[in-house]
Amino acid sequence: MKKTLLGYMPDESFIYHVHPSVKVLFLLVVSLFPMFISAVEWNAALILFLIFLLVVSRVSLRIIKIYIPVAISMGTIILLSYTVLGGRHPEFSIVGSPLGVPIYWERIRDALVVYFRILPMILTMVFFLSTTREREIVAAFRAARIPFVVTYMIAMSMRAAGMVLEDFRIVRQAEQARGFDTKGKSLPYKIRKYVAYMIPLFALSLRRAEEFTNALVARGYSFRSNVKRPDYILSRYRFRWWDALACLVIMAGFAALLAARYGYGKFTLEDSIFLDWLGGRLLSGAAA
């Protein structure tokens, strides 16, 4: 198994043959797609496409489980914010009035549009995090000629996150060994006691900072940009013809989306077969 930013992946996967720069481009450009699409079925298709990519990359779909509570909480908040908290609009069509609160079809439609915009954006991020390794971020940064000091800092911070998690576990075990237990206690108590983890975490990090610095200085590290560097990591990732093709497809896809949206008026609300169908069902139900 290989460790990625979000979990583990099998040793064999086609995604390892994709240059890290392509993955970053995918994240940056495909995240924009849903913002230009109002028809929910197209965003649903994008969600399916991203799940398909996760499957063919051999990423365990259990990883999506982590995001189910987030997706549910966001969906609930969006729905409540658009319907219950959406205000009174006599110009809209009422589909029901539970507890005297009018629920409008237009507000449900808008909530669905927003929700189906957010889900592919989250999945694009999940795809990126679960198929990208720390060193690939470094390679992508170096390929983009981002200064060494920035690349080094980002790489070190990703390593630091792993160390902080490890430190957190150690601090927790040390406190449990001394009889500290938050089981069955109230949430405010747990929150207050979270400080007991934060102080040792900060203190450990300060000590580590000095140890790291001494190690770097002893090895003669320089963060000056005029120092010529061999960039070993880039030699591990070659930009091949399929990477160029993938970049071309991503950019062409984005250009086509913009042309269809603003040139031909596609992917709009009026274009949505699903919303037409749902609106018809809800409004006819309300009329009956």
Added chain:
Amino acid sequence: MSETNKEDSVWTVLEGERRSVGVIHIVITALLIGIGFVVGAFGSISFPLGFGVNFFWTGIAVQQIGPIWFGGWGIIAGVIFPFFSNAIAGTPFYVSLAYIPANFVQAFLPAFAMKKLNCDPRLKKGRDYLVLFVAMVVSSAFGAIYSPLVVLKGFGLLTVESLPLFMWGWFGGNVVAGVVFNFVLLKALSGVVIKTPAFVKKWWS
């Protein structure tokens, strides 16, 4: 402010004292991003309101204390780490990107107020507490107004009617977490931090 007070201040560079940017500042920035990543993601996952807004954002401690101790390096960390912690918690990339001004102000203002008003990060006087508290409230208020109003409304993610919920969520989530963590952490660790070479008296060294 009397001259004696200024000379006693932890922010004053003493005569003969040489301060410069060093490797330790790069390292401390990276470590702060690492801590913020973990601590911020905890808040984002445990108490989510949605789109990176939380009822209790633990990351605020790193975002506001880091700049007080480490100046500009802490601000850099305070702006960068929410990208990672938000990403893990499922916030879209462009929403995180648009939060940068809010995160910058939240990181910058408490440090600026503490330095400008010559307050001690060891929180020795009531005035030090007051300045920090006011700076925390003002910076979080900016974040709470800017982010839901400009970012979330700009992306078409919220209705006008639901804006107050997110504004109060952002404001309360940051201020409450700030009150719980910032004072305790500053009181407990500032005495140690100001003796380390990583401590920043001006903005970069």
